[in-house]
Amino acid sequence: MKRVYVNEKWCLGCHLCEYNCAFANSGETDMAGALKDVKIHPRIRVEGDNHISFAVSCRHCDDPICVKSCIAGALSVRNGVVHRDRDKCVGCYTCILVCPYGAVMPAPDGKAIQKCELCTDNAFGEPACVKGCPNGAIVFEER
Amino acid sequence: MKYVIIGNSAAAVGCVEGIRSVDRTGTVTVISDEPYPVYSRPLISYLLCGKTDEEHMKYRPDDFYRKNGVKVLLGRKAVGVDPRRKTVSLETGEQVPFDRLLFATGSHPFVPPMEGLESVEKKFSFMKLDDAKALGAALSEKTRVLIVGAGLIGLKCAEGIRGRVQSIAVVDLADRILPSILDAEGSAIVRRHLEKQGIRFALGDSVARFTGRTALLKSGGKIPFDVLVVAVGVRPNTRLAAGAGCRVGRGIAIDGRSATSVPDLYAAGDCCECRDITTGTDRILAVLPNAYLQGETAGVNMAGGEKTFDKAIPMNSIGFFGLHIITAGSYEGEAWVRKTESTYKKLVTKDNLLKGYILIGDVARAGIYTSLIREKTPLDTIDYELVREKPQLMAFAADRRAAMLGGKANVSD
Numbered sequence: 001m002k003r004v005y006v007n008e009k010w011c012l013g014c015h016l017c018e019y020n021c022a023f024a025n026s027g028e029t030d031m032a033g034a035l036k037d038v039k040i041h042p043r044i045r046v047e048g049d050n051h052i053s054f055a056v057s058c059r060h061c062d063d064p065i066c067v068k069s070c071i072a073g074a075l076s077v078r079n080g081v082v083h084r085d086r087d088k089c090v091g092c093y094t095c096i097l098v099c100p101y102g103a104v105m106p107a108p109d110g111k112a113i114q115k116c117e118l119c120t121d122n123a124f125g126e127p128a129c130v131k132g133c134p135n136g137a138i139v140f141e142e143r
Numbered sequence: 144m145k146y147v148i149i150g151n152s153a154a155a156v157g158c159v160e161g162i163r164s165v166d167r168t169g170t171v172t173v174i175s176d177e178p179y180p181v182y183s184r185p186l187i188s189y190l191l192c193g194k195t196d197e198e199h200m201k202y203r204p205d206d207f208y209r210k211n212g213v214k215v216l217l218g219r220k221a222v223g224v225d226p227r228r229k230t231v232s233l234e235t236g237e238q239v240p241f242d243r244l245l246f247a248t249g250s251h252p253f254v255p256p257m258e259g260l261e262s263v264e265k266k267f268s269f270m271k272l273d274d275a276k277a278l279g280a281a282l283s284e285k286t287r288v289l290i291v292g293a294g295l296i297g298l299k300c301a302e303g304i305r306g307r308v309q310s311i312a313v314v315d316l317a318d319r320i321l322p323s324i325l326d327a328e329g330s331a332i333v334r335r336h337l338e339k340q341g342i343r344f345a346l347g348d349s350v351a352r353f354t355g356r357t358a359l360l361k362s363g364g365k366i367p368f369d370v371l372v373v374a375v376g377v378r379p380n381t382r383l384a385a386g387a388g389c390r391v392g393r394g395i396a397i398d399g400r401s402a403t404s405v406p407d408l409y410a411a412g413d414c415c416e417c418r419d420i421t422t423g424t425d426r427i428l429a430v431l432p433n434a435y436l437q438g439e440t441a442g443v444n445m446a447g448g449e450k451t452f453d454k455a456i457p458m459n460s461i462g463f464f465g466l467h468i469i470t471a472g473s474y475e476g477e478a479w480v481r482k483t484e485s486t487y488k489k490l491v492t493k494d495n496l497l498k499g500y501i502l503i504g505d506v507a508r509a510g511i512y513t514s515l516i517r518e519k520t521p522l523d524t525i526d527y528e529l530v531r532e533k534p535q536l537m538a539f540a541a542d543r544r545a546a547m548l549g550g551k552a553n554v555s556d
Contacts, residue, residue, distance in 0.1 A: 006548045008541075047535050054548060056536060068157070068439065069432035071185045072195075073202035088199045090189045093506060097460040097469050098432060100518075101547065102508025102534055110465065111194075143549075 001080035002142050004044075004118065004127050006054045010137035011046070013053030017129035017138055018042035021057075024119055024128035041108045043116040044129045044138075055129065055138055057116040058082055058103045066095035066104060066115075074112075081120050086112050144169035146445055147231055147239055149221045149383065150247030151175030152184055153431050154412030154438035156203055158245045159211050161442020161450070169446065171213045172239060174231065176220040179272060181207065185431060187275035188303030200272070224387040226405050243445040246395055246403070246410040247438060248380035250429060254373050257291075259353035266371040269300045281370050282307050289313075289358055289368035291350060293320040295461060297374035301342050302463050311342045312366050314358070318347040324459050324470045328480075329487050329501050336466045379414040379427060392416050394427045399453040401441035409445055411437035417455050421473040421498050421516060428455050454517045460506070469509040472499025472516045479531060490531055495521050508534040 019035060021042035028034035044057035064082050067075040074088035075095060089112035095104045096113065107114040118140075119127050130140040146162055148155045151173050162171060182200045189195045208215045216233075223232040224244065231239040252268035260266070267278045278300075282288075286308040290297045293315035301311050313320075319330035320337070334344060345360060352359045358366045379394040390396040390404035394416035401409045412434035419426045436452045443450035458471035476493030486504035490497060490512070497515040511534035514520075530538035536547060 008544070008548075047537050049537065052537070052541075054536075054544070056548065059547075065432075068435045071153075071431045072183050072200075088195070088201075090186060090194055092185070092460055092462065093467055093469065093509075094432065094460045095510075096506055097458055097471065097509050098513055099508075099510035100514035101536065102511045104510070105507065 001060070002118075002140050003060055004057055004116070004130060004138060004140055005143065006056070006138050008048070008052055008054035008137070010135045011048070011053045011055065012135050012137070013046055013048060014134065015046050016132050016134060017044050017055050018046060020128040020132035021116075024124040025114075025122050027122070041105070041114070043105070043114055045105075056101055056103055057129065059101055060118070065098045065100070069094050069098045078120075081118055082115065083117055083121070084113060084115060089113055144446070145240060145242045146171045146244070146442075147241035148173045148245045148247055149224075149231065150245075150249055150412070150414075151177065151181050151215070151217070152247065152249060152412065153202065153434040154247035154249075154441075155245070156181055156207075157435040157438025157440075158247060158409075158411060158442035158445070159207075159213055161439035161444075161448075162446045163211050163442075165443055165446035165448040167212075171211065172241075173208070173213055173215045174219055174221050174233070174239065175215070175217050177271065177273070178218040180205070180215070180217070182272055183431075184270065184272075185299075187269065187272060188299040190272075190275050191279050191300075191303035192306060197272075221383060224383050224408070226387045226408060229407070241407075243407045243409065245401075245438070245441050245445065246384045246389075246408070246414055247412050247434075248383060248410075248414040250377040250379045250413040252373065253376045253378045255375055257350055257353060262355050263353050263371050264355070265369065266373060269296050269372055269374050270377070275303075278304070278370070278372065279307075285309050286370050287312075287368045288370045288372065289366055290372045290374060291315070292372075292374035292376065293317065293344065293346065294323060294374060294376065295321065295459065296377070297372065298337065298463060299461070300372055300374060301337070302340075305340055305342065305464075308370075312345065312368065313342060314345045314348055314350060314360065314366070316347070316349045320344065320346070321468075324457075324461075325468070325501060326474060326489065329468075329489065329503055332487050332503055333463065333466065333468065337463060340464050377413070377429065379416075379429075381414060384408070384410060384414070392425060396425070397437070399440075399451040400444045401437045401452065402444065409441035411441045418453070419456060419473070420454060420519070421456050422475070426457070428457050430458060432458070456513075456516055458513060460509075466504065467502075467506045469502045469506040470500065471509075471513045472497070474499045474501075492522060492527075495523055497522065511535065 022040035026034040074085045220234040384395040395410040413429040440452040476491045481488045489501040491499040526538040
């Protein structure tokens with residue numbers, strides 16, 4: 001299946017992916033309106049230093065330990081995408097305890113977790129981080 | 144092939160999913176003495192405070208058993224397993240035949256002998272859905288609750304009912320709360336947080352005698368109460384496995400394939416003891432992820448596949464009134480501690496390995512630490528000082544990171 005992959009050689013560390021992610025998941029139709037003066041909570045995060053940077057988001061593992069560890073049965077695999085059921089999630093953070101990539105984070109209200117679902121859970125439909133990456137450092141492809 | 148699973152929680156579900164990843168046609172029978180389809184046991188405290196309901200507590204969708212071709216016998220108690228005739232006897236006298244069997248029998252609350260306990264009218268355990276329902280029905284805003292046990296179960300119970308009762312007092316023999324997962328300093332931070340919610344503690348103390356609705360403490364104090372919750376600890380349900388000849392220590396002994404010492408009998412979850420890779424000792428690691436993973440491993444092997452789960456470690460993620468705590472591993476070794484006003488962090492290293500950690504308040508990306516423990520990553524192959532400050536993939540060498548983020552994704556990368 002197609003997944004999001006990063007190539008740190010091309011990442012400029014511009015954090016645009018974070019803004020595009022936050023916008024895609026905001027439910028708003030206007031980017032400025034969605035993000036202006038708002039603390040964003042993207043599901044993809046850029047890390048690195050002055051020389052190297054790269055974006056990290058859910059790997060949608062073939063053998064997802066977060067799904068197997070979820071105490072509520074709130075995580076499942078749907079067509080290869082690790083999906084969160086917001087109504088079932090109680091925000092215990094067991095997935096944060098086990099994800100080796102650090103790719104699961106608390107939702108802004110702290111009552112549940114959030115994670116990248118490859119924009120299958122929002123109106124965008126395809127990964128907004130990839131579409132908006134100005135240097136082709138994030139790709140959405142089969143490997 | 145006929146598979147029988149005794150028990151119907153996370154380990155059982157893992158086993159069903161493990162079997163079906165290999166064998167689509169064999170018959171699978173699940174036997175449970177509870178009347179409910181599989182639900183999440185750890186969610187009972189969230190049920191009491193209204194953060195979830197019975198519908199959302201379902202650990203798998205309603206069509207789970209049908210889709211997986213599982214015959215489920217609910218409200219039926221297994222009373223014996225005959226490993227030679229390969230049958231399970233039910234309380235009703237029925238015999239259920241099997242080729243391979245899983246003990247997923249869980250644990251039961253341990254209630255120590257306490258003088259005068261029989262004089263307490265309203266007393267509860269806190270493990271199952273029915274326990275939560277019974278406790279919930281006994282509460283009102285005038286209720287004074289006494290909880291014996293300041294461990295994970297007792298304190299999650301306290302959080303679950305805090306908004307529904309007049310007062311909560313917690314008594315524990317240990318001198319600190321959550322002694323199984325926290326050190327003294329971390330424990331004190333969490334205790335202060337709970338005390339701010341109005342929960343009172345009597346630590347290093349115990350109930351000398353109950354007389355109706357009064358607990359007389361060893362220290363001489365008295366605690367009046369209306370409802371008692373006993374959450375001292377749990378004991379694995381090993382009787383059936385022992386009766387079938389399986390080697391039993393504190394829990395049912397299993398190997399990395401979740402096999403017991405008796406051929407064709409497997410075991411998984413809270414009824415077992417298994418190797419804790421951070422200490423090298425056999426322990427009971429009664430946490431849901433381990434239960435699922437052991438169950439899945441058992442299922443694959445029962446169905447003729449090959450699977451090993453040999454990365455079991457103690458680990459917990461738990462929150463109280465908005466304060467999150469994540470811990471993993473063991474704490475023997477060299478400790479590194481970092482504190483701020485609202486957070487506590489302790490990493491423990493030994494022999495060039497991360498052995499354990501405690502995070503309170505800031506738990507972001509904790510799984511990167513957990514992975515270092517589970518994968519036994521030699522710390523001299525990463526930038527440990529960097530990752531110690533903050534869990535991050537930047538601490539790994541570039542080729543390793545490229546494999547993690549650019550290659551085929553898998554946890555065992």
